[in-house]
Amino acid sequence: MRHFFIAGPCVIENETIVLQTAERLKGISEKYNIEIIFKSSFDKANRTSIDSFRGPGIDEGLRILSRVKEExxxxxxTDIHIPSQAEVVAEVVDVIQIPAFLCRQTDMIVEAARTNKTVNIKKGQFMAPWDMKYATAKAKSSSDVDVWLTERGATFGYNNLVVDFRSLRIMKEFADAVIYDATHSMQMPSVAGKSLGTKEYASWLAFAAASVGVDGLFFEVHPQPEKALSDAAVMLSLDEFESIIPAVLQHWQIADEYEKDS
Known part of the structure; x- marks a missing residue:
């Protein structure tokens, strides 16, 4: 499998921001001859506060995502939050994402797999990497779909995440692809009522993940991260995202050569 990126705003804030981001990502994809899978959520159902912005909802969100694909x-x-959303979302998207907090929800995984779309299951912050083989098996039980697993950090005490890079190699033993979520891994969840983060380390850990031989890298990006309505503390600007791509590609090349020879 050729290496790929997943990128886009955390949540669909409005059509203008989504299309502006997609246009820039298209140029980056062509410039570096890389695949970018566009990601944005129509609903963020696990925000810390009841007052937090969640998104436009499934109908409007899928309409906007359809326009991204067409143009x-x-x-x-995009991610789903209840099993019944899988069939509707599958009419538009190519990869159905299962959120980390829902990675053990059998009905969610099974319904996503029944659409015959690729299923990307984000490893819960509470999950050991070897236990993700059971989530993979749930998807494979109903359809022979590709199952991707995404590492996004593990809970380390309160309000902190750490990344065990062994998990990327462990999950490669039973997943069709393993992805490292470079921006969510930088979160400091629910500190004083909102999630903070240390995005200045995202590029360095992305280089490490590429060196470990991960298949894909996930970045949430935004034209103006400081004004983003969700995950502002960890999202990269489009310029920041583009600036790290050449080094990522070099790390991937070295890892591929090592794996080929080993």
Whole structure:
């Protein structure tokens, strides 16, 4: 499998921001000859506060994502939060994402797999990497779909995440692809009522993940991260995202050569 990126705003804030981001990502994809799968959520159902912005909802969100596909030709991914959303979302997206907090929800995984779309299950912050083989098996039980697993950090005490890079190699033993979520891994969840983060380390850990031989890298990006309505503390600007791509590609090349020879 050729290496790929998943990128886009955390949540669909409005059509203008989504299309502006997609246009820039299209240019980056062509410039570096890389695949970027466009990601944005129509609903963020696990925000810390009841007052937090959640998104436009499934109908409007899928309409906007459909426009991204039509105008820019991206493969798409978005997350679902209840089993009944899988069939509707599958009409638009190519990869159905299962959120980390829902990675053990059998009905969610099974319904996503029944659509015959690729299923990307984000490893819960509370999950050991070897236990993700059971989530993979749930998807495979109903359809022979590709199952991707995404590492996004593990809970380390309160309000902190750490990344065990062994998990990327462990999950490669039973997943069709393993992805490292470079921006969510930088979160400090629910500190004083909102999530903070240390995005200045995202590029360095992305280089490490590429060196470990991960298949894909996930970045949440935004034209103006400081004004983003969700995950502002960890999202990269489009310029920041583009600046790290050459080094990522070099790390991937070295890892591929090592794996080929070993």
């Amino acid at each position: 820019f030709g991206f493969r798409l991914t």
